[in-house]
Each structure stands twice: as structure tokens, then as C-alpha cells.
Amino acid sequence: MWSTLKQHFRRIPFFSLDKRQWMKQIIRQEVDKGRSIIMFYVDIVKLTEVENRYGDVIAKRVLQQFERIMPPVSRQVFEMRGKILAIQKLWGDDFAIYVSFKGSLNEEDCRMLSIHFQEQAEKQLNRHVGFVNREALRVHIGYADIPGEDIVKEMYTSVKRAVHMAKYGVTSETYTNVTQFHKLLSEENVSMRFMPIIHLPDGETLGWEALARGPVDSLFESPAMLFKYAEETDSVFRLEHICRKRAMDQLRYLKPSQKLFINLDPRAIDDPYLLRGEVFSQIEQFGLNPHNIVLEITERHAISNYAVFRKIIEEYRKKGYLIAVDDAGAGYSSLESITEIYPDFIKLDMSLIRNVDVDPIKQALLETFVQFANKVGCKIIAEGIETQRELETLMEVGVAYGQGYYLGRPDKGMTHVRGEALNFLRFMQEKRTSGRDEPLLFTPAMSEILVKTICVDKQERVRRVHEIFEQNQRIESVVVLEKGKPIGLVMRFQLYQILGGQYGIALYYERPVSQVMNANPLTVDRDDKLDEVARQAMARDSHHLYDVVIITGEEKEYLGIVTVQSLLDKMASIKLEMASSANPLTGLPGNIQIERELNKRIKQKESQVVIYCDLDRFKWFNDRYGFEVGDQIIVRTANLLKEAVRCYGSATDFVGHIGGDDFIVITQESCAAELVSFLINAFSPYYIDIYEKRRMGDGSVLSMSMAGVRLTPGRYANVEAIAERAAFVKKLAKELPGTIFLDEWDCAADDVHTASQG
Known part of the structure; x- marks a missing residue:
């Protein structure tokens, strides 16, 4: 009987890996006839375990039985629907069955x-195989189609794909x-979404990050699932x-000024499409060049060989x-990757950004x-x-670019x-350009710290400039003038x-100095603020970072120079003064800064409101509950x-701490009403956790009295008059x-605004 069966199935050939060319011809013939070729991969589950438990003889017996039942x-x-072309023994207990079907076969059929x-x-x-006290043997199966475009390659990739399918179980959801x-990949059914990357100082778009999405309303619409299955199937x-x-x-x-950010997985980085396509x-x-494309090396996977990667x-x-x-900050080796790659951009992971506004550790790390x-x-x-708040904090620590849902x-x-974010960025820009982004810092004009240096005409020979430096060892710069106006700079x-x-x-000694000068030096007006000039100076490229800054007058005539060292020294002394005059508990400007601010406001032309704030019954709370509660109230x-x-x-408002429980706010007349209304309504809830649980039988609660003084042009001659x-x-x-606000204009009419503190 067995010999009859062998004759019956002899037409189904077994072949090994060395007969792929023969199989290629068979498949090509079937494809040319318009037939579909499906490769079914099968193996025995945990055959190695059988060998370990029962020995090599039993394992071979199982494999022999499996080979016999395959045909x-x-x-x-399969021959209910198609024609078996061959059964290939791949290795061990792994087999590939090639079947030809008339017409196409859908996924459910397979x-x-x-x-x-x-x-x-x-x-x-x-x-045919029975074991004592052992569960039944199981078989894995998977399948893949062979389109017939590159048959030898497809024979390899189809096995790889079918193996991945087989390990999940043909009836499972994962299968x-x-x-x-795999169908998605074969059809290249992937679309891209583009997320803007913004230059935070001005709101301009640096570029977009390209993000992959699968078909809408499918499991793979989520990029997380898309790349999860890519990793599962080794298709990254x-x-x-x-x-x-x-x-x-x-x-x-x-x-031409914008960039496209494209992700590159370290495991799939060598892409001929980008390198040789x-x-x-x-x-x-x-009209672009490769500088318009930024390749993002993801940090989610370790880089195993930095020499090859580099x-x-x-x-x-x-x-x-x-x-x-x-x-960066969330992968396996962020710092090592940065030192090895020398990137043009470092993208900080969102785990470092989330709640950065309330996390001092993250803020310190970002500053670093x-x-x-x-x-x-x-x-x-x-x-x-x-x-x-996250955006504002990032800008405060100096992060220049950002992206995110906000x-x-x-x-x-x-x-x-987005419109809301753009409005905020414009507000921050106005705040910077108005010089009020750091209201505690009093900065003098450049005219207060300038010095003189030697100047020459643009036709002066390089020889003469060289002689000037040789004869004046203390001079590090020469300014080049044309009709009294600076047009260039020569640093020693x-x-x-x-x-x-x-x-x-030989080349330059007898030529005009204009041929060797820096024709685009940093030139600022004598009334420009020191902090803004320092920012511009430090933003220059490294070759000119320590060039002097040229100071000009109203007609752009030359007045003098300022060295970078003197800029930084002056900034340091100002910040030291600011720190010494600021209130140590709240960090707000103290009396010295407040007096300067009021003197400056007296000279301005627009109408403003000065609001003096005084906490009521603060001493009572401080004496009864201690300095710790008192300090908490002051900070809050x-x-x-x-x-x-x-x-x-x-953007020009000012907040100062006079001392104790006395504060001062200076705001524009147009903002005063809303600002005061907010303070009256928000005051009681702001302290609810402090005084609600300490309320005494007499109903004592914390409140604040606010006095408004109208600072109109020419009304007050000095700070003492305002204070009085x-x-x-x-x-x-x-x-x-x-909690009350009393405007000086309302005093005569006895018109006041109050809020119940019940």
C-alpha cells in the first residue's frame, strides 16, 4: 500500500535549497499563464523540546513522519483549489509548499x-506519533504570495514573511x-503628516517633521502600531x-530657507535612496539643496557599532x-550619540519638556x-x-526652536x-524689543561706557594700519571711516x-585697508541699551565674536567703541547690583530699583497707574501662626x-516689593481696571488653603488694600510726591x-470697589 501511495505522490517533487533556479523556472511558467503563486510555510512546534525530552531517535522519527504526511x-x-508545484525542505523541520492557483486568491482564502x-x-x-503523558504535537503555518517580478528574491522574502506570520498562530488576531x-507594505499604503518646527523668538517656521500614518480608521493609523508591526516583522x-x-x-x-525633517532608524540608516538615488x-x-533636509537619528534604539554608524x-x-x-534624553545613549555624531540639531524628548514650568530639575537640565x-x-x-507655560519657560532658559500640539x-x-501660540510669541517678542523682558535689570545706554580708538580713512594702506598696531601695543582695533562714518573694522x-x-x-601690504577690513562690523546707536547690545554681540559667528562694537551718534557718525569684555563686566556688575537690591524672599525688585523705575516713568508721556498694595492683618497672622506661614503669604x-x-x-508693566507686606504695581491706564478686578476676585481663593483652616471665632481673614495713583505727564515732579x-x-x-482698590480720583466722590471676603 505504501509503495502505491509513493507512486501516487511522486509527481509532487521535494527539492532542497540548491535547486532554486529550477523552481524559479517552474514559477515563471505559472506566472506567465496568469496564475497566482502562494508559498505556505510549515514547521513542527517545539521539535527541539521533543529531542531534549525523548532523545534524538524519537525526534528523527517525528520528523520522518512529518515528511511522509506532507505530500x-x-x-x-491545496489541490481542491490549485496545483502543488513543489515541496521544499528548508532546514530541520521547516518546509515550504509552493501552490499555483487559477486567478487571484484573497487573504481570507489563504x-x-x-x-x-x-x-x-x-x-x-x-x-502516527504517540507519546506517553505528553500533549499532542502542533504545527505552525504561514503564507506569502510570490508576484513573480524577482522570483529568487521573492522566494527568500516570502519565507521570511511567512515565518513571522506562523509564529503567531493562524487563528490569532495578531496573525x-x-x-x-504586509498588504499595507506591498501597496505602500502610507501617508505623511507634517508638524511645524517653530523659531520661538519670532514665530517663523524653520521647517516640518514628516510623520508617518497608516490607512485612516485602521489599526495602523497610529504610528506607534505602524512601527510596532514593522519591528515585529523585521520590516523597519x-x-x-x-x-x-x-x-x-x-x-x-x-x-529655500526652510527644512524638511525626516526620521532615520539607526538599524536602517544606510538607504541608497538618500545616498545614491x-x-x-x-x-x-x-531649487533646493540637501541642506534643506535634516535626517533625524532616533534615540529609541541602541547603536551597536559606532565606527560603522559614524x-x-x-x-x-x-x-x-x-x-x-x-x-535626546530618552534613548539608550543620548550623550554618546551626540559626541559621536556632532549633530546640527539636538531634539529634546517630550519627557524633558512635560511640566518643565514647575520642575526646577528639568529647567536646570535644559539650561545645561x-x-x-x-x-x-x-x-x-x-x-x-x-x-x-511650558513654552514660556523654554524661551526663558534659551531654547530657540520648538514643536508640539500647542x-x-x-x-x-x-x-x-497656531493663532493662539503666534499671538503669545508676538507678545514675548514685543516684550523683548521694549526692553522689558527682564524688568529688574536697569541697563545704561552705550554712551556711558564707550571709549576711543584710532581711526583711519578707507584709502589708508595696510602698511600704515600694521604700523599703528606695532607702535600701540594696547590698541586691539582700528576703525575705518568714510566722511566721518564707520564703514569697517580691523582687529589686530x-x-x-x-x-x-x-x-x-606681498599681496596686501601696499593695498587699501578696505580690502582687508571687516566690512560688516556690529554698529549700534549710543542710546541703545547695554543688555540688547550684549545679546547682539554674543550672537555673532565665532570668528568675529570678540570684535569691538562701534558706537555711532544721531547722524551715524563715529563716537567710539566698546569691547566685549567691558560689555560683559558691566552686565555682571548690573546683575550683582540687581541681586543685592532685590527682595531675598520674593526675588522682586527692591526699593532702589523701584525708585529708578518711578523716576523713569515720571519722564514718560503716556498715562499710567501706580498701585500700592498692602496686606491687611498680616502681622496678626504672622504673630499667631509663625514666620513660616507669614513668608508663605508674602511669596504667594x-x-x-x-x-x-x-x-x-x-509688556511694560512693573512689579516691585517695597518690603514686609507692601508691594507696588505700575501698569498702563488702559490695563488698570481689568488687572484690579482680577486681583479683587482672585485674592480670597488664592489663600484659601492658608487661612480657611486657621479662621478664628471672630471671622478674621486675610485681605489687601490697594491705593491707585494716576501718573499723568507733568503731574509729579519726583518720587516723594507720588509716595506722599x-x-x-x-x-x-x-x-x-x-479686599479693596481705592483710586485717588474716587476719594472725593467716595466711590470705591469692594469684594466680600465671606
């Missing part, structure tokens, strides 16, 4: 055939998902390759691409990153900005910053560098006033119950 079971299952084969194979195998994922490179091609389609919408002609077609990165750099380290980036010449991008969500097109070390070359003297009052100014004031008027109004205010 009859294959014929029984799945049902697989389930049928699995049931029959397990039934036959367990019938179905893997099948759908293929998926990323599709994503990169999709992203490049948007280059036509990019301006037609992408360069595509880039040139839209070599590939250098290939990208030679082509002109820029490099970013993504997810910013300082490091400034020293090595790369740029910081903060990811995952979701609130205004700034703009990923979208199909090249979207820009730069001139010596030029003349010190092999042909320097300072925070309340700052919040009021931030939400309802203007404020003291009078405040005395009247304190005679009234509750």
Missing part, C-alpha cells in the same frame, strides 16, 4: 486553506494584523523607505544633508543642554510643547504656527593672521501680582473692609 495532506488541502492544512497535518502527525500589515527599513519617498513628495512646497535631481528640481553619517554629510539627534549647544555650534529643538498639530499640508589678531600667511605681506502675594500683570497687564499721595489714599483704603 498527502498537501494534496488533500487563511482558511492554512487552517485546514494545520488541522489535517496535526491530526495525521499525532495519529490577521500581520497579514494586513522597508517601512521607513516608503515614508521617506512620501515625505520627499512635499519638497515642492518648501522655501535620484533624490538629488528631485531636490534641484525645486562612517555612514559622514557619507550623508558629504552629500550635504544636515543631521539631528532625535529623542542650551549652554552645551551654544558652545559646540548646534541648535536645540524642544519636542512635545503642549502648554503656554504650536501646531501634524497635518496633511505644510501648516504654520585678524590683520596679523592675514599678513602672517606665506604671501600675506508676589506670585498673585505677577500673574495679574502677565494675564491682564502690558499714595500714603494718603492707602490710609483711606485701609479704613474700609475686605
Whole structure:
């Protein structure tokens, strides 16, 4: 009987790996006939465990039985619909069954055939192999199609794909998902969303990060699931390759000053499409160059071989691409990656950004990153900005670029910053340009610290400038003038560098100084503020970082110079003075700064309101509950006033701490009503946890009396006059119950605004 069966199934050939060319011909013939070729992969589950438990002899017996049942079971299952071309023994207990079907076969058909084969194979195998006290043997099965475009390659990739499917179990949900994922890859059914990356100081769009999305309303719409299954099926490179091609389609919408950020997984970094493909002609077609593309090296996976990795990165750099380290602070080796790659951008992971406004540890870490980036010449991008307070804090520590839902969500097109965020960024920009972003800092004009240096006409010979430096060892700079106005600058070390070359003297010594001068020196007005000039000076490129700053007058005539050292020394002394005069408990400006501020406001032309704030019954609370509670009340009052100014004031508003429980707010007349209304309504809830549980039988609660003085042009000659008027109004205010604001204009009419403190 067995010999009859062998004759019956002899036409189903077994073949090994060395007969792939023969199989290629068979498959090609079937494809040319318009038939579909499906490869079914099968193996025995945990055959190694059988060998370990029962020995090599029993394991071989199981494998022999499996080989014997393969042809009859294959014929029984597959020849109902198609034709068996061959059964290939891959290795050990792994087999590939090649079946040809008339027309196309959908996923459900393949799945049902697989389930049928699995049931029959397990039934036959367990019938012929029995073990004592052991569960039945099981069979894995998976499948993949062979389109017939590159058959030898497809024979390899189909096995790889089917193995991944088989390990999940043909009836499992994961098996179905893997099948759908492979279909997605074959159809390249991936779309891209673009998330704006914003230059925070001005709200301009630096570029967009390309983010992958699967089909809408599918499991793979989420990028997390998309790349999870790519890793499960070892298809990361293929998926990323599709994503990169999709992203490049948007280059036509990019301006020469903007950039497209594309993700690169370290495990799939060597992409011929980017290194040797037609992408360069595509880039040139839209008037761009590789500098418009930033390759983000994700930090989610460890880099196993930095020597090879660095070599590939250098290939990208030679082509002109820029490099970013993504997810810095959340990966396996952020610092090592940064030191090995020397990136153009460092993208900080959202875990460092979340709640950064209330986390001093994160703020300190961000400041360190910013300082490091400034020293090595790369740029910081903060990811995952979701609130205004996070954005404000990032700007305060010096982060220049950001992205996140607050700034703009990923979208199909090249979207820009959201309206709400843009308004806030403009507000911060106005605050900086008005010189009020750091109200505690009193900065003198440049005319107060300038010095003189030697000047020459633009036609003066280089020889003469060299002689000036040789004869005046203390002079480090010479200013070049034309009709009394500065047009250039020659620094000693730069001139010596030029003349010190092999042909320097021969080439330049007798030429006009205009040919070797810096024709674009930093020139500022004598009335410009020191802190803004210092910021501009330190923003120059490294070659000119320590060049002197030229000071000019109203007609742009030369007045003098300021060295970078004198700028920084003066800034340091001002900040030291600020720290010594600021209130140590609240950090707000103290009396010296308050007096300066009031003197400055007296000279201004616009109408303002000075609000003197005094806490009622503070001494009673402080004496009864101790200094710790008293200090808590003072700090909270300072925070309340700052919040009021931030939400309802203007960019030029000022908050100071006179001392004890006395504060001062200076605001624009147009902002005063809303600001005061907020303070009256918010005061009681702001302290509820402090005084509510300490309320005494007499109903004592904390309140605040506010006295408003109108600072109109020419009304007050000095600070003493303002203080005297404020003291009078405040005395009247304190005679009234509750949190109250008494405007000096209302004193005569006895018109006051109060709020119940019940």
C-alpha cells in the first residue's frame, strides 16, 4: 500500500535549497499563464523540546513522519483549489509548499486553506506519533504570495514573511494584523503628516517633521502600531523607505530657507535612496539643496557599532544633508550619540519638556543642554510643547526652536504656527524689543561706557594700519571711516593672521585697508541699551565674536567703541547690583530699583497707574501662626501680582516689593481696571488653603488694600510726591473692609470697589 501511495505522490517533487533556479523556472511558467503563486510555510512546534525530552531517535522519527504526511495532506488541502508545484525542505523541520492557483486568491482564502492544512497535518502527525503523558504535537503555518517580478528574491522574502506570520498562530488576531500589515507594505499604503518646527523668538517656521500614518480608521493609523508591526516583522527599513519617498513628495512646497525633517532608524540608516538615488535631481528640481533636509537619528534604539554608524553619517554629510539627534534624553545613549555624531540639531524628548514650568530639575537640565549647544555650534529643538507655560519657560532658559500640539498639530499640508501660540510669541517678542523682558535689570545706554580708538580713512594702506598696531601695543582695533562714518573694522589678531600667511605681506601690504577690513562690523546707536547690545554681540559667528562694537551718534557718525569684555563686566556688575537690591524672599525688585523705575516713568508721556498694595492683618497672622506661614503669604502675594500683570497687564508693566507686606504695581491706564478686578476676585481663593483652616471665632481673614495713583505727564515732579499721595489714599483704603482698590480720583466722590471676603 505504501509503495502505491509513493507512486501516487511522486509527481509532487521535494527539492532542497540548491535547486532554486529550477523552481524559479517552474514559477515563471505559472506566472506567465496568469496564475497566482502562494508559498505556505510549515514547521513542527517545539521539535527541539521533543529531542531534549525523548532523545534524538524519537525526534528523527517525528520528523520522518512529518515528511511522509506532507505530500498527502498537501494534496488533500491545496489541490481542491490549485496545483502543488513543489515541496521544499528548508532546514530541520521547516518546509515550504509552493501552490499555483487559477486567478487571484484573497487573504481570507489563504487563511482558511492554512487552517485546514494545520488541522489535517496535526491530526495525521499525532495519529502516527504517540507519546506517553505528553500533549499532542502542533504545527505552525504561514503564507506569502510570490508576484513573480524577482522570483529568487521573492522566494527568500516570502519565507521570511511567512515565518513571522506562523509564529503567531493562524487563528490569532495578531496573525490577521500581520497579514494586513504586509498588504499595507506591498501597496505602500502610507501617508505623511507634517508638524511645524517653530523659531520661538519670532514665530517663523524653520521647517516640518514628516510623520508617518497608516490607512485612516485602521489599526495602523497610529504610528506607534505602524512601527510596532514593522519591528515585529523585521520590516523597519522597508517601512521607513516608503515614508521617506512620501515625505520627499512635499519638497515642492518648501522655501529655500526652510527644512524638511525626516526620521532615520539607526538599524536602517544606510538607504541608497538618500545616498545614491535620484533624490538629488528631485531636490534641484525645486531649487533646493540637501541642506534643506535634516535626517533625524532616533534615540529609541541602541547603536551597536559606532565606527560603522559614524562612517555612514559622514557619507550623508558629504552629500550635504544636515543631521539631528532625535529623542535626546530618552534613548539608550543620548550623550554618546551626540559626541559621536556632532549633530546640527539636538531634539529634546517630550519627557524633558512635560511640566518643565514647575520642575526646577528639568529647567536646570535644559539650561545645561542650551549652554552645551551654544558652545559646540548646534541648535536645540524642544519636542512635545503642549502648554503656554511650558513654552514660556523654554524661551526663558534659551531654547530657540520648538514643536508640539500647542504650536501646531501634524497635518496633511505644510501648516504654520497656531493663532493662539503666534499671538503669545508676538507678545514675548514685543516684550523683548521694549526692553522689558527682564524688568529688574536697569541697563545704561552705550554712551556711558564707550571709549576711543584710532581711526583711519578707507584709502589708508595696510602698511600704515600694521604700523599703528606695532607702535600701540594696547590698541586691539582700528576703525575705518568714510566722511566721518564707520564703514569697517580691523582687529589686530585678524590683520596679523592675514599678513602672517606665506604671501600675506606681498599681496596686501601696499593695498587699501578696505580690502582687508571687516566690512560688516556690529554698529549700534549710543542710546541703545547695554543688555540688547550684549545679546547682539554674543550672537555673532565665532570668528568675529570678540570684535569691538562701534558706537555711532544721531547722524551715524563715529563716537567710539566698546569691547566685549567691558560689555560683559558691566552686565555682571548690573546683575550683582540687581541681586543685592532685590527682595531675598520674593526675588522682586527692591526699593532702589523701584525708585529708578518711578523716576523713569515720571519722564514718560503716556498715562499710567501706580498701585500700592498692602496686606491687611498680616502681622496678626504672622504673630499667631509663625514666620513660616507669614513668608508663605508674602511669596504667594508676589506670585498673585505677577500673574495679574502677565494675564491682564502690558509688556511694560512693573512689579516691585517695597518690603514686609507692601508691594507696588505700575501698569498702563488702559490695563488698570481689568488687572484690579482680577486681583479683587482672585485674592480670597488664592489663600484659601492658608487661612480657611486657621479662621478664628471672630471671622478674621486675610485681605489687601490697594491705593491707585494716576501718573499723568507733568503731574509729579519726583518720587516723594507720588509716595506722599499714595500714603494718603492707602490710609483711606485701609479704613474700609475686605479686599479693596481705592483710586485717588474716587476719594472725593467716595466711590470705591469692594469684594466680600465671606
